[in-house]
Amino acid sequence: MDLTLHVWRQSGPKDKGQLETYPAKGVSPDMSFLEMLDEVNEGLIKSGKQPIVFDHDCREGICGMCSQVINGRPHGGQERTTVCQLHMRSFNDGDEIFIEPWRARAFPIVKDLIVDRSALESIMQAGGYTSCHTGGVPDGNAHPIGKPVADYAMDAAECIGCGACVAGCPNSSAMLFTSAKVAQLAVLPQGKIEAKARVKNMTDSLQEQGFGNCTNHLECEASCPKGISVKFIAKLNREYMKTIGC
């Protein structure tokens, strides 16, 4: 099939950037979206132009590196699918495809479709851990954890940190990202001890990094390629309430 791509090109953080149009001809429906871009890039290189740069690495939907808003939806909007797992068979011959980077003040554009997501690192560094030392910890079975609790923690822990929740959110809030870690650790005996400090520090960091506030649009849940539920934001809110007056 033949497609027309409208791709955001921006040479650096200070450049204004604009959408450029490229044809993508002879695209196989078996290609992944990124393989389609690879082919377009090969063509650009051959014609002496600069290839489109985009973040990608594992190409199997787990590393969280790929980050594109396709036709107005993060990762293309297919349920539980990252860009790298999106296949061209979900498009039709003659389609116009708009490809843009994540857009948020907290994610400045580095180049073309690549953004700087270090703000998410700061949130994690603010408290996304248990303060255990290497060694000197009790046996893994010392604290039994009921299966429903372990499953709940695992549901939250599936977050791949791609930032689609921020990209989709009309407020550019990273609340879903933050809540996934807060909720995971809050229900486990190992994480409970520091739960109060964690939720305060991580949400404060979210604010400091220039993300917006959560106003319950729930767009993050629909944008998330791992299907992380907004119930974890509710859990974060409950955890926060426990800190009131402390």
Add this chain to the structure above:
Amino acid sequence: MHLTQSTVGRKILMAVTGLLLVGFITMHLLGNLSVFAGPDGINAYAEHLKSLGPLVWVFRLIMLALFAVHVTFGIKLSMENRAATPVNYSIKKRMKTTFSSESMLYTGLIILAFLIYHLLHFTVQITNPEISAAKLPLDAAMRPDVFSMVVLSFQKVFIALVYIVGMIALFLHLTHGLSSFVQTFGWNNGPSHDKVTLGGKLVAVVFLLAYVAIPVLILARFVNI
């Protein structure tokens, strides 16, 4: 204080004040519906409220404070959220965000404007003094004739429209607000949330129908002096 600065703390303040305001509009609605009982209904209700004296003022001050918090943080949070998204997408398709959730600031401001008008109209009574309870003769039981003021007002198309628009704004605001406070209070536990959202919408519809019934039925002359 952390609560007034934190992103979650302020969200909780919005939810708490919002919920209390919903409590107020519920009571207010029940009182207002007494208009359908004729002059003996609403005029007695108004007389009773007046007899509470200073308590009314305490209540009004509490409402003012709640409202001030809700409006101030509402505007502040919206401004911050706007600053957090400085560049728009060329194409953006919303998957879950609704018109009501995205227009909270605007519906909120419309409600604020409506409220000011409403207070000037029925409480201070300066927008249409000729049909205000202060100017109208007392009713048969020698009470200020609130009933006639309400009926004469809503028989004017413009005033009825203002109230209908105000109530539509309130409806949209509540459509998001009611399910939103459930989420903010942390009561969402996953699958049930769709039902909560639907429930919030239904409650908002009830408010809309009940409130709008007053100007609409009066305008349609179902209620007359």
Add this chain to the structure above:
Amino acid sequence: MILDGKTPTGPIEKSWDKHRFDMKLVNPSNKRKFKILVVGTGLAGGAAAASLGELGYNVEAFCYQDSARRAHSIAAQGGINAAKNYPNDGDSIYRLFYDTIKGGDFRAREADVWRLSQVSNNIIDQCVAQGVPFARDYAGYLDNRSFGGAQVSRTFYARGQTGQQLLLGAYSALSRQVKAGTVKLNERTEMLDLVVVDGVAKGITCRNMVTGEINSYWGDAVVLATGGYVNVFYLSTNAMGCSVTAAWKAAKKGAFMANPCYTQIHPTCIPQTGDHQSKLTLMSESLRNDGRCWVPKKKEDCDKAPGDVPEEDRDYYLERKYPSFGNLAPRDIASRAAKEQCDDERGVGPGKRGVYLDYASAIERVGEHTIKERYGNLFEMYEKITDENAYKRPMRIYPAPHYAMGGLWVDYNLMSNVPGLFVLGEANFSVHGANRLGASALMQGLADGYFVIPYTIAAYLATVTPGTVTDEHPAFKESKEQVEERINTLLNIKGKKTVSELHRELGKVMWEDVGMARSEESLKHALQRIPEIRDEFWNNVNVTGSGAELNQQLENAGRLADFLEFGEILATDALHREESCGGHFRVEHQTEDGEATRDDENFAYVGAWEFKGNDKAPELHKEPLKFENIKLAVRSYK
């Protein structure tokens, strides 16, 4: 030269404890004076940087991704082994040790494997303390599953994302240290040279992948945890950015590359669909528990829909060749058998490089519901990629390069032959021998990072004075200039072929000639072709853009240039190893019915290669392997 692994003497059960006591320590107040550079933030590197930072060393860590959390350890699905014996099924440290040595086809060092087995239990405890949500039973205790190559249930798992959860655990520990200021993290930074001063590793030179700046970093020790090299095959299950570059730069500065020919080809991957393919996706090996592998008996049936091939015209080749193991034959056997069927022109699907993995009889036996419970997520992933419903139509699978058992040579302390250079995880050669068992890679990465390097690096640091060589030393300037010059050369070739075209060419040679079945003829062909492609690369590659910006073409070109040198060493090693063992299969060395024939008399050693330049043959150094605790035996799968 005969290499000395410096393994402790005495009974193996006491070897690690004794060694830990014998090693020197660094005084707590002196630790902060030592600067340690850790390259790579996967399980091994992330765990090492976090643990060393916590001990008080001054750590600087590097990764090429935009976050330490994205290293390719994250993609591991199955699980992590430990000798906890929670299921009470007879597991022990000794049994894990035995299984790993045997699984590695007797080509690993006993003492290293013993230590790995011993610390495996601490790893589980550590991860639980970090909040890793391992699968649990209803009573709240840790759950185990079975995995290939073991008769006990010792694999701990977190759904199909064990690697992700373990990495996020290590990443959280690392984040805590970054916050505490003991670790400085440099993301989007690629190591492009090792700085060696007077034969000792003293620093690295890196490219900032955003600005293009070349910077040197000094350290009292350098720790490489930079993963494996199977992207030399172009198509593999590795991430796109995985490369041999860091390890190869060290090799060019004198570190020996050990057993590079031991590469693991994983049998259950989704087949290639066309030339556009950029990587292959692995599906958990557990699929073979219920699926039956077959191809049509007749070539002309290959284009038919699988349902139209009658039962009697199907060749269930694994069941035919290995009646007792059948579809559960080990990874290397299953992979080779699939390739043989396709070479016989009986492959199926696009390009005829695929075999069927059929669930029809399993569904008939236990019902679709049970199959869905067992493999639902894998079937879903398969459908996402191929648009085929595996409940209705057999899956198509094909082997793909997956893991590198070989790597930089290290002694028992994980130090390479270059003093001050430590190598952890997949990047070193140490514990998997010629074949890695499932669920052992995660175990090794974390063992090296949490529980080995914190001790062994101290023994080295106690012998050096901190900060004696800093980046003021002329060697750093020289290294920086070399890196810059190489980048300029790449950018100025301005040829006709793109980097990925040339990488595909190299991959084709490596896969055809140095892949699953190697022969003297194929290896000699590869050794002739690789230098040709390398020449073409240096004369005809087209690298667009400049060095002073984010330039993915330049990054890829640099990595390919290293693969083009390393590939030759891999082929050389494969040619020299005149035996079949584990992942290395020489067609000349097999029994009549196609079993691998190991030659313990002549090849029970680690082959460590010293790079001497592209125009010179590399020099082989040997470290003889002694098996004092486990008797050498033939692996059989019949």
